[in-house]
Amino acid sequence: MSAVNDTNFKSATGISPTQISPGLQEFHPLLFIPFFCLYLVNVVANCTIIYTIQVEESLHSPMYLLISLLSAVGLCSTNAIMPQMLLAFLFHSGRVSLPGCLAQMFFIYLMIIMDSSVLPMMALDRYVAICKPLRYMNIMSKRLLAMLTLAALIRGISVVCPMVVLASRLPFCQSNVIQHFACEHIALVSLACSSTSRNSILGMVVGAVIIIFDTVCILASYTVIVHTALQIASGSLRRKAFHTCSTQLLVMFFMYSSFLSSSIVYRAGQAISQDVHNLLSTIYLLLPSTVNPIIYGVRTKEIKQRVLRSFGRRQVAGAEPHEAFPARDDKALPSAAKKEALGAAAEDIGG
Secondary structure, eight states: OOOOOOOOOOOTTSOOEEEEOOSOGGGHHHHHHHHHHHHHHHHHHHHHHHHHHHHOGGGOSHHHHHHHHHHHHHHHHHHTTHHHHHHHHHHSOOEEEHHHHHHHHHHHHHHHHHHHHHHHHHHHHHHHHHHSGGGHHHHSOHHHHHHHHHHHHHHHHHHHHHHHHHHHTSOOOSOOEESSSSOOHHHHHTTOSSOOHHHHHHHHHHHHHHHHHHHHHHHHHHHHHHHHHHHHOOTHHHHHHHHHHHHHHHHHHHHHHHHHHHHHHHTTGGGSOHHHHHHHHHHHHHHHHHHHHHHHHHHOHHHHHHHHHHTTOOOOOOOOTTTTOOSSOGGGSOHHHHHHHHHHHHHTSOO
């Protein structure tokens, strides 16, 4: 790994260039090919999900809008990282100004928090659809979705801004080579020549609070969903309800496990090689946004049906989403109606 001779990186307020150096420099031209393929799959998969949901009016229900939002966040996250990284592989130049590095850091962590925020929103949607199916359309309105999305955006900005501001005030007087392929918080802070304890504590607290809060909300929702499914549904309806839970829990597993593995390995320090650090950073920053649309495209019957139809394939039989959701109180109807509505809710994801 080559070093940079530019050592006049004296102040966080300067604009001296920082070099992003992900290691294995002699293999950069070869690394371009797999990362470009990953980028292409990411963009095509997310754009396909967004386009399919946008053009199909039958997919304009809250659950599909949230899937579209998840894909949009993944697309923004990828585009904040990959173009610059691919250019660096091609032209052996990963130089970026400090303001540019801070801006990239801001968007990386804002999109990570938005990604994490969408999952509890989806869990809420499934809770209402399965536990309160006959009031679904009244509760999960587009206005509520807009408010939840705005709240998630405000949460992300309010959390990320202090991290970026604290990092921008650090004095940088050592190397200006970031040993990562992107301007991650820990990688940039490690270049400072003063105490970074506040930055490290803030980063760990923010990550822990967000993961714990979102995970508790998700698991609480799905615990109630499973309990309700076991009480009301039987046979195929129960399987469909569990399929609904397993799809979203699979997405949650990919996101949080990749993030935690990268964080744990980074704090292992010198025991792990820098190339392993960079590989895990790649996984937690890029893999979830690539895998999520594929999971939903394969496991969500309505989306798969529309995509196949777009390519001239035979339709997959399935009910239209939420067609059995009258705007009435759950308690006023017999359990048979609840089972029928639960079946309609479970049909939304797979079958």
